[in-house]
Amino acid sequence: MTALPSLPITDVLDDIKQGIAQHQQLVLEAPPGAGKTTLVPLALLSAEWLGQQRIIMLEPRRMAARSAAQRMASLLGEPVGQTVGYRVRQETKVSKQTRIxxxxxxxxxxxxxxxxxxxxxxxLIFDEFHERSIDADFGLALALQGREIFRDADTPLRLMVMSATLDGDTIASLLTTDNDTVPIIRSQGKMFPVDILYGKAKRYDENIIERVSQAAISALQQHSGSQLVFLPGQGEINKVLQRLKRHLADNGITDTVVLPLYGALPFREQQRAIEPLAKDGPQRKIVLATDIAETSLTIEGINVVIDAGLCREPCFDPATGMTRLQTRRISQDSSVQRMGRAGRLTEGVCYRLWSEEQQQQLPRQSTPQILQADLAPLLLQILVWGIDDIHELHWLDAPPSGPLSQARDLLHSLGAISGTTISTEQPLQGWTLTPHGEQMAAMPTHPRLAHMLISSAGFNLSKQACALAAVLADRHPLSRDYGADLAAVVATVSGERACHSQHQAWLKRTQQQAKTFQQLLNKYHRQPTQTAPLKEQQQTGFLLASAYPDRIARKKTGSHNNYQLSNGRAATLDNADKLSNHTWLAVAELGGSVNHVGQKSTDRIYSACEFDAELFQQALAPLTTEKTTLEWDDSVERFIAEQVTAVGKLAIKSQRIEKIPAEEKRQALLALIQKRGLSLLPWDKPTRQWQARVELLRQHHSGKQEWPNVSDQHLLNTLELWLAPYLENINKLGDFKKIKLQEVLSHLLPWPLPQQLNELAPIKISVPSGSQISIDYSQNPPVLSVKLQEMFGCADTPSIANGQIKLMLHLLSPAQRPLQVTQDLAGFWSSSYFEVQKEMKGRYPKHPWPDKPQEAAATKYTKHRPKK
DNA sequence: CTCTCCCT
Known part of the structure; x- marks a missing residue:
């Protein structure tokens, strides 16, 4: 090996060697340009503890993996694939001699x-760990558990986490074990000084196009050299592009060229933005880029960075199973990374279009992917690993339970897992992989597409499925020609349709990917399950619907391009897209955006194909559900029943049915009573009294047994239990009168409570005159309204429930007017009775008004009419 | 107000 070049990391290489020899893990913080990616693995190659074992280093991108291997191999003076090799999707360069x-x-x-x-x-070395991809987070969690369970003490698996702007202490605490600590080593980067110039305090999205353009124009006058402008997305880039081009043209500036740079741009145009300028052309450039230029691509010759402070990132919404793009303020870490792009070759300047104070308010780090992504792929792999509780693994940030539950439900609907949910806190508990799920996990693609691939064999459609999965696995360049129509793209990949020569590279890559899928599928030898072959124009729609059953779409009535989806949402097709000729679509990709203030745009359909609703009769029948819906029709005050066939929330057929199934009707009636209240039932006075009597005894815990709760609220909550059996003959509102409510309710009182009810809360009570008088239980305490004369000779207030509850006496005049309301009869007789006596004696002379009422004989008659 | 980036 030739001597390693001297880079900033060289100063700490000995510390690293020593640290990782003495410990089983190490954290290395070093900014870009320090040389860590190349020099650290090479420096450790001859370590004694390594012996003949290999070093594996992780890179977040294929390009980065290839070039890191390339640089290391050339330092060793070897071709790639000998001592140093690499493995990325679709490409492997390793051999028996490979050590890194x-x-x-x-x-x-x-x-x-x-x-x-x-x-x-x-x-195992994790490079660029600060990017916090799901795969890196998950890989670290698995490696930690794997080495704990499976590795011996004499050949441990050592872990090194390297990053530019990582919070080293947090990661170190995750790696610390009971008997080992984690050295943290920090190194300088190789960077020229960059001046940071802040702007005024503004809302980030305020007038962004004009502010960015102005900043670029003024920087053009103040500095020589080239600019890199960070914008959140394609839309903003194109607007600023127009604005700056106009400025250059208006002012006759010819030495400067403006170039866009974003992921969807054709490879050649990306190259134009990245490459050094040609000697004979303009000598300055302004590159307008998304954050593709923050990490993935390095642009030559930049000394001015203009940062709008925004980024656009995907946010998964578990409620809809969809990912939306959200425009957000960048993190402090991200702003440092962007600033650094100005100081790679010479001193530079960075304009931040926000204030220094706002800088302090930015979040320190970007949100890790695991906290806002679709977790279905992760979940499938967690289950393959064989755990049903995510907390068995050590996470820097554990996958959140909302998206995890959604992922579980999706996998369940695709047949990948079976079980039942036991706990909401542990969404995986009670679920296991099915054989179909295991096959899905072996497919290197999203579970939706894996499911589509595996099930396609049963319909003799695996060739189309492989092409479709390959197309959907990555961005395809044909939307400009075909719009959203995927069937045309699939036909191109299958070779049935030609495409422009500029897309040949994409075509070859995609065909290769399709072939890989086909080879994996061939291993399963699936027998066709379906004899009747699908018509050609049904095929792509069928495949898409099996992967995205929640995105089957039907055009809204009277609309040209607005569709209703089976997941309950609405989405719009581009106005000019030819697919809008079709009433039914099978949608693959759709999305919308959320702006800086949280406003959501309408969801758009990006890729789809025509769909034949006939498929619901046979091949896709398992996606449909049948149910009877009952709706109360207020005009006729009765139920209208329909038999509805639906796919998800999309009703595809409904038929009026005359004979309403008993159970559905029962449920609908219960729901109607829930909504309109118990007053729909034929309450009469005795029944209400019965209810009040039971409630009274329940509240006073009278007798030896507990009384059932028969309050309105509780009855409403338990309709199913006590009323449901009596609803069979109810078809319209008037039929409720047929219910014998008193009798129905009486079943709620088990023996011996009915008898006790009559004893403890009797309907009538005897008064001294011999009359049987009804007690009014509608008030609490219950009221006994009785003529005063009938209570003569009664010293104390009458009571019920074995003396537990005193009645409220309403003592009436001979004309039935209340003279006194009291719960203290003895007190009344000895005091206010005499005022009553004085006043009433004159008015009702024929009635007795004795001076000692407690001792007088009670009577319901006048003085002159003798008692019977 | 037309889709950020990446990966098996």
Missing amino acids: EVITEGILTRMLLQDPSLDGVGL
Whole structure:
């Protein structure tokens, strides 16, 4: 090996060697340009503890993995694939001599799921860990558990986490074990000084196009050299592009060129933005870029950075199973990274279009992907690993339970898992992989597409499915020609349709990917289950619907391009898109955006194909549900019943039915009573009294047994239990009168409570005159209204419930007017009675008004009419 | 107000 070049990291290489020799893990913080990616693995290659074991280093991107391997190999004076090799999707360059393998993060997960011990690997290095991809987070969690369970003390798996702007202490605390600590080593980067110039305090999205353009124009006058402008997305880039081009033209500036740079741009145009300028053309450039230029691509010759402070990132919404793009303020870490792009070759300047004070308010780090992504792929792999509680793994940030539950439900609907949910806190508990799920997990693609691939064999459609999965696995360049129509794209991949020569590279890559899927499928030898073949124009729609059953769409009546989806949402097709000729679509990709203030745009359909609703009769019948809906029709005050066939929330057929099934009707009636209240039932006075009597005894805990709760609220809540059996003959509102409510309710009182009810809360009570008088239980305490004369001779207030409840006496005049309301009869007789006596004696002379009422004989008659 | 980036 030739001597390693001297870079900033060289100063700490000895510390790293020593640290990782003495400990089983190490954290290395070093900014870009320090040389860590190349020099650290090479420096550790001859370590004694490594022996003949390999070093594996992870890179977040294929390009980065390839070039890291390339640089290391050339330092060793070897071609790639000998001592140093790499593995990325679709491409492997390793041999038996390979000691350093550079791989992308997704490959590590696959390796660990196959061999959790990572046998033969002595050191695992996570590079660029601050990017916090799901795969890196998950890979670290698996590696930690794998080495704990499967590795011996004499050949431990060492872990090194390297990053530019990582919070080293947090990650160190995750790696710390009971008997080992974690050295943190920090190194300088190689960067020229960059002046940071802040702007005024503004809302980030306020007038962004004009402010960015002005900043670029003024920087053009103040500085020589080229600019890199960070904008959130394609839309903003194109607007600023127009604005700046106009400025250059208006002012006759010819030495400067403006170039866009974003992921969807054709490769050649991306190259134009990245490459050094041609000698004979303009000598300055302004590159307008998304954050593709923050990490993935390096642009030559930039000394001015203009940062709008915004980024656009995907946010998964578990409620709809859809990912929306959200425009957000960048993190402090991100602003540092962007600023650094101005100081790679010379001193530079960075304009931030926000104030220094606002800088302090930015979040320190970007949100880790695991907290806002679709977790279905992760969940499938977690289950392959064999745990049903995510907390068995050590996470820097655990996957959140909302998206995890949604992922579980999706996997369930795709047939990948079976079980029942036991706990909402542990969404995986009670669920296991099905054989179909295991096959899905072996497919290197999203579970939706894996399901589509595997089930396609049963319909003899695997060739189309492989092409479709390959197209959907990555962005395709044909939307400009075909619009949203995927069937045309699939036909191109299958070779049935030609495409422009500029897309040849994409076509070859996609066909290769389709072939890989086909080879994996061939291993399963699936027999066709469906004899009747699908018509050609049904095929793509069928495949898409099996992957995205929640995105089957029907055009809204009277609309040209607005569709209703089976997940209950609405989405719009581009106005000019030819697909809008079709009433039914099977949608693959759709999305919308959320702006800086949280406003959501309408969801748009980006890719789809025509769909034949006939498929619901046969091949896709399992996606449909049948149910009877009952709706109360107020005009006729009765139920209208329909038999509805639906796919998800989209009703595809409904038919009026005359004979309403008993159970559905019962449920609908119960719901109607819930909504309109108990007053729909034929309450009469005795029944209400009965209810009040039971309630009274319940509240006073009278007798030896508990009384059932018969309050209105409780009856409403328990309709199903006590009323449901009596609803059979109810078809319209008037029929409620047929219910014998008193009798129905009486079943709620078990023996011996009915008898006790009559004893403890009698309907009538005897008064001294011999009359049987009804007690009014509608008030509390219950009221006994009785003529005063009938109570003569009664010393104390009458009571019920074995003396527990005193009645409220309403003592009446001979004309039935209340003279006194009292719960204290003795007190009344001895005081206010005499005032009553004085006043009433004159008015009702024929009635007795004795001076000692407690001792007088009670009577319901006048003085002159003798008692019977 | 037309889709950020990346990966098995």
